[in-house]
Amino acid sequence: MPKDFYCLHSELCKTLASEKRQRILGALRDQERTVSEIVAETGMSQANTSQHLAILRAAGVVRTRREGTRVYYAITNPKIIQAFDLISEVLQETIADENRTVGDALSPSPEQ
């Protein structure tokens, strides 16, 4: 695997790895949304939401569509959601393993 590739790859991963941006992607998971809808759903400030949306846009993770004064955002590639879900599974299995072996490093509730 070439070094350059790891660089681009980790760049994209870093873009996806922010908690706030993940909350945004969660809001966009099933349908496109305007900025104000995302603001309402995530509870983040408008400016901060816009900042994170700009980062996602620059990385090509989301695309935009303007309608009047509103801008609709949508996830460009559904594989991003698949990757998100895979990591969710890893997380749950890791937590399950930790509960089985030793004490409580992470969250104590084993629910979905």
Add this chain to the structure above:
Amino acid sequence: MPKDFYCLHSELCKTLASEKRQRILGALRDQERTVSEIVAETGMSQANTSQHLAILRAAGVVRTRREGTRVYYAITNPKIIQAFDLISEVLQETIADENRTVGDALSPSPEQ
């Protein structure tokens, strides 16, 4: 999706999102390896390799097995590789899209 979950999730993603750690995971992709093998394969310093391995270990991404003075590292959950590959696909498709579309940049608004 609870807020806590996004936090844990992004924590794990951040752990995976470092270029150096990805190079390490690349070295561990198909088989377990000792630290010195990883050092040789990635070209990183021993200390820095160990630093990143410690982070991966703390996140539960890799597990260790000692044999004499050597420590073997392996990826704990193959889904991590699957997620890595999914992001690779997204990356390639994004690059392909950018080449296909007219503009060289990112914004789809031609007027100004």
Add this chain to the structure above:
DNA sequence: TGAACATATTCGGATATGTGAATGCTTGCA
């Protein structure tokens, strides 16, 4: 035109992260 609304950008300071250098542990073996 200008006012009102929706969204985007810039700036500055706080916090987090990554790094090399130096050093500390284990383990095996003479």
Add this chain to the structure above:
DNA sequence: TGCAAGCATTCACATATCCGAATATGTTCA
């Protein structure tokens, strides 16, 4: 024992990232 190999940790500092506040841009409609 003591020493060397293999690995882990700590420290100090540079860089990167994040966020709120303020402000700018862009669009619609009277």
